[in-house]
Structure formats: C-alpha cells, structure tokens
Amino acid sequence: MKKILGLCSLGMLLVCSCFTNKGKLEFVAPESGKVIVIGQQVNFKLKFPTVALDSVVYAVDGNIVGRKNDTTTLVVDSQTIGLGTKNLTAKVYVDGKEDIAYSNVIIVPESAKQYGFEIVNTFPHDTSAFTQGLEYADGILYESTGQYNYSSIRKVELTSGKVLKKTMLDAKSFGEGMTLWGNKLILLTWEEKIGIVFDKNTFNQIGTFEYGNSKEGWGLTNDGKRLIKSDGTNMIYFLNPDTYKEESSISVYDDKGPVDSLNELEYIDGKIYANVYGQEIIVIIDPTTGAVEGQINLVGMYTNPERKTYDNELNGIAYDKDAKRLFVTGKKWNQLFEIKLNER
Template sequence: MKIKSLLGAAVLFSLSLAACKTQQAKLSFLEPESGSRVGYGELVKLKLNFPDAGIDSVVYSVDGNVLERRTDTAAVRLDTKKYGFGDRSLSARVYAAGKEDIVYSNIMVLPQNAKNYGFEVVNTYPHDTEAFTQGLQFADGILYESTGRYGQSELRKVDLQTGKVLKSIKLDEKYFGEGMTLLGNKIALLTWRENVGFFYDKNTLQQTGTFSYENSKEGWGLTYDGKNMIKSDGSNNLYFLDPVTGKELHSVAVYDENGAVDALNELEYIDGKVYANVYEKEIIVIINPENGAVEGRINLVGMYTENRQQYDNELNGIAYDAAGKRLFVTGKLWAKLFEIKMVER
C-alpha cells in the first residue's frame, strides 16, 4: 500500500510538473491583468510570460501603434499620459525561430476622482411651465432659451425677473428644437434627429443659415468656448465645430473615475470648463474640454420637486452670467428657474 501510494504521488508530481512547464511555456500577459483600471498618469508595466525556447524579438503595441521593440524579455512601461481616457488595447508580437505569435490584453485609463458639490439656492425666478427647455444662455440681462417637441419648438428671448417671453420664433413643426448657444451677434440652434442646425440673428431672431451634422448624428446640447462650438449628442462624446460653417473639427470622449459618462445633454461653457446636464439624472458634470476628464459633479437632487413627473420633466438648462458670476439652472416644464451656488463636499 505504501509503495502504491508513493508511486501514485510520483505520478501526480510528474503530471503537475508537466502541467507547470506547459503553463510556463504558453505566451501570455502576466501584467497588466486584462480589464485593469488605471489612473491617468500611471506608469503601467507590460510583462509577458514567454515560451521556454526563447525569443528573437518582441513588439509591444497600444491600440495598434508600436510602443516599443525589444530583443530581450524585460518588461516595458506604458506612460498613460500619452494616451487618452478609455479602453486601451495592448498587444505583443513575439518572434522566435522564424515564427510569430501574438497575445493581447487591455486596460481602462480613467481620470482622478472628481470633486463633489452640493448646492445652495441663492434666488428663484419664474419659468414658463410650457417651456420644454433644451438650451439656455444669459447675456446682456436677457435669457435666451430654446424649447423642444415637434410642433412646439421655439427660440426665445426671456426676461429673467418675470419669466415673460420678450420675443420668440417657432420652428417648423417637422423640427424638434434642442440646444442653442450665442456666437457674438449670432445664435446657433440644434435640432434633434433632423441632422441640421440653424443660425439666427441674435437681435431679430431671423434665420441666416444652416449647417449639417457629420459623425455626430443627433443634436442635444450646444455651447461656445470663444473659438469653437461644442456639441453633445447623448453619448459620452463632445464634438467641436467650426462656428461659421458648423463643420466638425474633432471630438473628445468624456470619462470620470468610474468610466464613460454617457447621456451628456445641455451644455454651458464656464471659465474654461464645460458644464453638462446628464440626461435623466439630477447631476451636472464639470468637464475639462481638453482631455474629457470629469473634474467635478454637482448633485442637484431635491432642488425642484413641485409636481415632478417621471419623464419629460428632467433637469435641463444651464446658464451663466459671466459679469455677475451667477449660475442658473432649470428644467423641462419647470415653474421655476434657480440661481444656485456650488458647495464643495
């Protein structure tokens, strides 16, 4: 019995050793583990489990672009500052004895934790309960507002103190109005799924031109940074457009420390950052437009509760008085417009 036991143990040991050798011989990524989340700015080690036979060379790539070529088995480092946020595909091509083998991994590069803010209501103003707010901006003492819904979409000038509509034009009933922004003496306004935006004279509200969408097929929010229009389409992307032609110039994907931030809606450019409503959430995110990092979020839960409906009554409207440093927010069919102060938590 003891001899059989010893023989059995020997067999198991041999099988285990063979399995280990087989495992050791298989090309694979030891680091990083596939799906790892890493902070922007981290140096990520790329380390392989190489075949026992040795190698002639290895080529490391990120998103299909060569990172480094090596003729040894030493680990290499990936500087995440050289790459944007989001999924980064990693690969290593190993050449040995005239043969090529390839192995893959991936990481998610994310920004640092965003700052969290609550709010304090400073002032409250009346708001038209028939205004399905899509775009909002404040300039020269006047609120400019675009509203949505087919057959009801309008572009308006509104008195802040009273909520009275001073001047308005209706869009053709085939258009669903969306976000708008001021461009000096012009106004640019988006439509939802009609693949077209409009230019208007700021004073008369007369239409002066149109522009077509490109990669961004829907119109949601729109703002202006003094150089380019910035457009959202309900995804986690911001699109930068020429303010004269409306042509798309480039885009940036938006991420926070948890991943992609989808459903970006109404936008406002404030002191170098893009403030964005997140559709169907009582949250405004503060985005660095250069790299897409969410640097802050304002939680507005509980600010407006009067006869709130589950749908079509969402927070959607951000305006900023640059001269008075006042931040205004409202929503679709809300009876009030709020001036708020951000309170860091």
C-alpha cells in the same frame, strides 16, 4: 500531390505563427478590462511560448509605446496614453515569424470633486418650455425648447420669466441645444441631424448645416473659439464656428469609466459644464483631456409636488460671466434657480 503538400504547408504555418489561438502567447498583465487611474504605471507582461525570441513590439491603439529584445516587463506611464478604453497589442517575432497578443484597459481620471448647492435666487419659468438650451447675455435669457410641434427659440426676461420674443420651428423638427455666436443664434435639432442658424436679433433663419460623426444633436455651447457639441454619448465634439465642421473630439470619463448621456452644455471659466440626462447631476469636464473634474449634485433643488416622473428632467445651464451667476432649470419647470456651489 502538390495540393496536399500545399495544405500541409499551410497547416504548419498556422501552427507556428498563431500561438495566441492556442493560448500560448497572451497578456499576463494588464488583465483585459482593467481600470487604471491616470498617472499610474501600466505593466505590459506576457506569457511567452518560448524564451528565445528576436523582439517584442508593444502598442496602444496602434501607436508603438515600447520595444523589447527579451521577456522582461515593459512599464509605461498611463499619462502618456491618455484617458479612455485603450487596445493593447504585443507583436512577438521569433525566427522571422510574428504572433500577436491582445488586451485592453480603461484609463480613468482621479475621483472628481463633489459639490452641493445653495439657492441664491428663484425666478419664474414657463411651464410650457421643454428646455433644451439656455444662455444668458446682455441681461436676457435665450432659450431653446424641444418636442415635435412645440419646438422654439425664445428671448426671455430673467426676473419675470416673460417671453419677449419667440419663433417656432418646423413641426417636424425637434429643437435641442443652442448657443450664441456673435449676432447668430445656433440651434441643434435632435434626430434630424441638422443645425439651424438664426439672426440673434430678428430670429430669422439665415442658414443650416449637417452634422459630421456625431450621432445626434443634444447640447451646444462655445469657448469663444469653437462650438462645443454633445450627442447623448460620452463624446464632446469641437466645431469650426464658420464652417460648422467637426474638427476634433474628446471622450469623457470619470473615475468609474465613460460618462454617457451628456446633454445641455455651458462653458464656464475654461471648463465644460454638462447635464447628465435623466440625473440631477451636472459634471464639470476638462475640455483638453475629457476628465470629469467635478460633479454637482442637485438632488432636492426642485421640489414642485406636481412634478411628473418623466419629461421634467434637469436640463438648462446658463452663466452670467460679468456677475459670476450660475442659473439652472429643467424641462417644464415652473422655476429657474440661481445657485452657488459648495465643495463637499
């Protein structure tokens, strides 16, 4: 008899406290998956099972954004929520019992500025270079190349494309993005999840480090304070330049949603420039919010008739800070371009 009463009590508890499972408590607004432009209001409105309630607690990703003692709509400024996919909850309390409703939204930035290009100069580029990282310093290009058995780091003369110095990686390492930090050249590998540190002048290896939460090694740059890393998703990671530990991250979004396949990176005038893998596009990212503020369309720049349909992707961004020159190239391209951006 005690067991039967216990089961009945449990059944009554489930009936009383799980309105959501019966569809009685649910979000009317915002609809699940709704896309909201940053700065717009988010209206939290529920379909309540009863008008007699004690309180409602609203939260975004577990952080409380408002409380109500009635069934009226809660209005929240999306600026306070930030960009990205956000999980919404509403906890309703009635006579000491709790029920929960769920929804989610995607907060996106305003439409990005669109840029075309003008070719200012063209320079030779080694067609054996499967370009993964590119950087300009002291009149010289530093380049990292990929593919197993062929990965390398290089010092290249800009005007001639001549390789002045080259060191090959281990045959089992797939070279990816790289950046210069003081007298160090810091290189990523792809699926090996190992970063390699070289002496900038001798190209001798002087250290290694492991990745943290980032899945793979793709692009690498720095802002003078932190290393900035991509892993092929829409995430950007910020690393301590001394310990190489991932200390923070941002998610990158444009007005359509997350921007995946972020690849080679360059930090230019306070913004992160990133190749989008497989596309003739560079996106300009706000490093604080993750918002895509600009998009550079480079379709038609590289017109080599012998270009293959694969392994010839746009990939390589370098910047001459002193002369304000922007360079771009791609994997196994025979040209490296200096370009000027034109806002459309």
